[in-house]
Amino acid sequence: MNIYLHNTLSGQKERFVPISPDRVTMYVCGPTVYNYVHIGNARPVVVFDTLYRLLKRHYPEVRYARNITDVDDKINKAASDNRETICELSSRYADAYRSDMQALFNLTPQFEPRATDNIGAMIEIITTLIEKGHAYEAEGHVLFNVSTDPHYGCLSKRNLDDMIAGARVEVAPYKKNPADFVLWKPSSDDLPGWDSPWGRGRPGWHIECTAMINAHLGKTIDIHAGGLDLVFPHHENEIAQGTCAHQDERYVNYWLHNGYLTIDGEKMSKSLGNFATVHELLQHWPGEVLRYALLSAHYRSPLDWSDDALTQARASLDRLYGALRGHTPSSCADTHATAPDALQHPLLDTLEQHLADDLATPQALAVLHQLAGEANRSSDTPSRTQLQAVLASAGERMGLLTQDPESWFKWQAPAARDATGNGLDDAAIEDLIQQRRDARKAKNFARSDEIRDLLKAQGIELEDTREGTRWTRG
RNA sequence: GGCUGGGUGGUAGAGUGGUCAUGCAGCGGACUGCAACUCCGCGUACGCCGGUUCAAUUCCGGCCCCAGCCUCCA
Numbered sequence: 001m002n003i004y005l006h007n008t009l010s011g012q013k014e015r016f017v018p019i020s021p022d023r024v025t026m027y028v029c030g031p032t033v034y035n036y037v038h039i040g041n042a043r044p045v046v047v048f049d050t051l052y053r054l055l056k057r058h059y060p061e062v063r064y065a066r067n068i069t070d071v072d073d074k075i076n077k078a079a080s081d082n083r084e085t086i087c088e089l090s091s092r093y094a095d096a097y098r099s100d101m102q103a104l105f106n107l108t109p110q111f112e113p114r115a116t117d118n119i120g121a122m123i124e125i126i127t128t129l130i131e132k133g134h135a136y137e138a139e140g141h142v143l144f145n146v147s148t149d150p151h152y153g154c155l156s157k158r159n160l161d162d163m164i165a166g167a168r169v170e171v172a173p174y175k176k177n178p179a180d181f182v183l184w185k186p187s188s189d190d191l192p193g194w195d196s197p198w199g200r201g202r203p204g205w206h207i208e209c210t211a212m213i214n215a216h217l218g219k220t221i222d223i224h225a226g227g228l229d230l231v232f233p234h235h236e237n238e239i240a241q242g243t244c245a246h247q248d249e250r251y252v253n254y255w256l257h258n259g260y261l262t263i264d265g266e267k268m269s270k271s272l273g274n275f276a277t278v279h280e281l282l283q284h285w286p287g288e289v290l291r292y293a294l295l296s297a298h299y300r301s302p303l304d305w306s307d308d309a310l311t312q313a314r315a316s317l318d319r320l321y322g323a324l325r326g327h328t329p330s331s332c333a334d335t336h337a338t339a340p341d342a343l344q345h346p347l348l349d350t351l352e353q354h355l356a357d358d359l360a361t362p363q364a365l366a367v368l369h370q371l372a373g374e375a376n377r378s379s380d381t382p383s384r385t386q387l388q389a390v391l392a393s394a395g396e397r398m399g400l401l402t403q404d405p406e407s408w409f410k411w412q413a414p415a416a417r418d419a420t421g422n423g424l425d426d427a428a429i430e431d432l433i434q435q436r437r438d439a440r441k442a443k444n445f446a447r448s449d450e451i452r453d454l455l456k457a458q459g460i461e462l463e464d465t466r467e468g469t470r471w472t473r474g
Numbered sequence: 475g476g477c478u479g480g481g482u483g484g485u486a487g488a489g490u491g492g493u494c495a496u497g498c499a500g501c502g503g504a505c506u507g508c509a510a511c512u513c514c515g516c517g518u519a520c521g522c523c524g525g526u527u528c529a530a531u532u533c534c535g536g537c538c539c540c541a542g543c544c545u546c547c548a
Binding site: 011028029030031032037038040041042043044045072073074156157158159205226227228229230231232233234257258259260261262265266267268269270271272293296297298300301302303304306308309311312313315316319320322323325360362363365366367368369370373376377440443445448449452461462463464465470472 | 476477478479480485486487488489495496497498499506507508509510511512513540541542543544545546547548
């Protein structure tokens with residue numbers, strides 16, 4: 001099966017052909033850790049985690065790196081505002097980021113490089129760039145000279161003249177060209193800094209990714225992904241550095257960019273302040289609902305984030321998990337990722353084809369619902385069990401449906417749990433259900449309904465089945 | 475000003491030159507002590523104006539509107 005990906009470089013969907021058939025290299029731009037990440041920051045992680053899962057099924061090895069930027073002026077400012085050290089602050093939010101991403105059912109990449117662990121590699125590249133005449137030193141800074149790169153602008157499809165005409169480029173007096181960007185800048189004593197040939201200083205934003213890619217994945221990699229807002233200037237500058245440092249060797253073959261999350265049609269961003277953090281959302285919603293919502297639109301389209309979208313995502317997952325009820329997930333669920341032939345069903349191939357077609361997740365989700373319908377309709381137990389296994393495996397390809405269905409239905413929001421006295425615990429619920437069962441046996445339906453209404457007032461929904469009464473926390 | 479995307483039914487969101495997306499919500503029916511779950515059935519859409527065509531939501535042209543990038547942002 002061929003995999004097709006939309007490459008920002010060509011503006012077209014292309015067949016994916018890795019440099020080596022045995023090993024795919026992939027790098028996703030991670031966050032700057034000066035705060036909790038918002039759900040928009042999680043979109044590329046979830047989307048490209050889905051790509052990672054797809055690639056793992058088709059290639060023997062996928063080397064996946066997702067960086068953490070832990071040196072940045074925003075971090076310096078936040079730490080100073082909080083009166084804590086830069087290291088304390090960045091470590092805390094890096095940990096929060098990892099746990100947030102895990103809560104969204106993202107697999108952990110092989111490499112999670114931190115900028116501050118790779119300063120040496122950055123200094124090396126900067127030195128090379130100076131030697132080759134692509135960078136110059138000025139007033140303690142080292143700048144990349146964009147006019148030495150004839151291809152500058154190839155990713156974002158713009159030329160230098162346009163950018164200068166835009167007149168929004170910061171024009172520092174020491175720049176040869178207004179579009180030149182900083183590779184290294186001086187640090188005063190109160191700021192984090194490292195010794196370098198150009199004095200004590202710290203790296204500019206763009207150089208870290210290039211250095212870490214070179215260090216962990218190689219000079220030329222297959223896939224580099226991130227949010228649309230990184231196309232310019234971040235990735236454009238990376239290409240300039242990466243190719244100029246290596247004799248014009250290609251830096252990245254496939255550039256992938258996800259669209260924005262919006263709120264009321266407006267881009268969610270830290271600077272606008274219209275964001276919801278993953279940390280906060282997880283107090284009210286299961287992580288899987290957030291993941292489903294993020295996958296419900298194609299990754300390159302804008303996706304409007306709202307409570308209604310989350311409510312719909314949850315209802316959709318209720319349906320899918322409802323079809324899985326009574327099915328015990330296999331103890332080694334992740335074998336599905338490496339053994340795609342373990343289960344056979346035409347819809348599994350359909351699902352795989354959708355995912356291989358530039359991550360058509362909305363269509364893939366539709367396949368999940370088709371499978372759920374088939375499972376619900378099947379009357380005999382063996383075929384139902386088989387369909388449930390297929391559905392679970394299909395869901396797992398997208399990082400969904402990996403939980404025990406009963407746990408899904410009994411999930412209680414941390415926010416509700418903390419508000420004591422509000423939520424009934426599981427034992428109290430089971431006890432009331434037992435009382436209701438007795439009442440029903442005695443045909444005391446008034447009492448039975450009374451208990452059901454009482455539970456409903458607490459957000460607990462009951463379902464009477466042949467095997468007994470199930471309940472769901474609404 | 476330059477450059478990108480996009481406008482689909484109540485809603486979210488795919489897709490296609492002439493037959494079905496799918497979910498949620500809604501309506502009718504079956505099931506149920508009554509419900510819930512589930513199943514069966516139902517609905518209507520493609521920004522505006524032209525053009526090409528036997529046929530356009532889908533192709534072409536124009537227009538309107540929206541979002542984004544050009545500055546830190548996934």
